[in-house]
Amino acid sequence: MSEPAFRSRLLEAYQAMPRQLRAAAQWVLDNPRDVALLTMREQARRAGVTPASMTRLAQRMGLDGYENLRALHAESLRRGETEFSDKAGALVERRRQGGDGALAFDLMETLERHLAALCRPAAIEDVTKAAAMLAAAGRIHVLGYRSSYTVACHFAYVYGLAGGAVRLLDGPGGTGPDALREAGQGDALLAISVKPYTRAAVELADYALARGLDIVAITDSVVSPLVARARAVIIVPTESPSFFHTMAPAFAVAEALAAILAATAGDEALAAVRAMERQFKALSTHI
Structure with missing residues (x-):
């Protein structure tokens, strides 16, 4: 075995x-x-x-x-x-x-x-369930280490453009998790981790759970340590012919979640995107 x-x-x-x-x-x-x-x-x-x-x-x-x-x-x-x-x-x-x-x-x-x-009905159902849970949260805290970090960043950035109440648990000197001291019941933690799982991600998920946050997990297996802690789970394949596992499916799920949440927010998200566009123009952000 x-x-x-x-x-x-x-x-x-x-x-x-x-x-x-x-x-x-x-x-x-x-x-x-x-x-x-x-x-x-x-x-x-x-x-x-x-x-x-x-x-x-x-x-x-x-x-x-x-x-x-x-x-x-x-x-x-x-x-x-x-x-x-x-x-x-x-x-x-x-x-x-x-x-x-x-x-x-x-x-x-x-x-x-x-x-x-990820296009199969069961996978789509998992994504929509996770999106509904995140949409109901007062604030979404996003956690990801090592290869999962860029996925967490991408979700936080894209949903933030749409005015989402989202916070990436990242900061200089290891201060990122400090934001959880302000979190509590009614908030959610989007935790992203795939094998080899980082100990810090599991420990922070436990801490968030103890504070009353709902855990939504993007992970790679039903035996991932995040599964037992999460109310909603999206399983993403990571197998790759490369020497390193692929995070492309996790990115796709993160983008889908951000898009669903923005669409759910409706006019508020539209207003936030327009405000961001005005700022981009004022600062000549793009060529």
């Missing part, structure tokens, strides 16, 4: 578990790297359960013991640490065999499939 398959099964079984096992399961889901690296006793201490609960969790999931669960996560960790370099090697070999044209075709064909998947 692979680690993603195990996580998927664990999520399915989670609600039917007794309280102690749920606590152990939640810790395993939230800390896959530590599952591979820490002793079972230390993991139990951090999860706030007994070591026996960790063993029972593994056995409930069909494993002989907790060491099997640790080994499963350790193998996934080893694969993850070499994934970028392995894919980079495959990329170089593909170019050597087929040339630049073949490589470009592979990339574009993959993106075509990904965007087509």
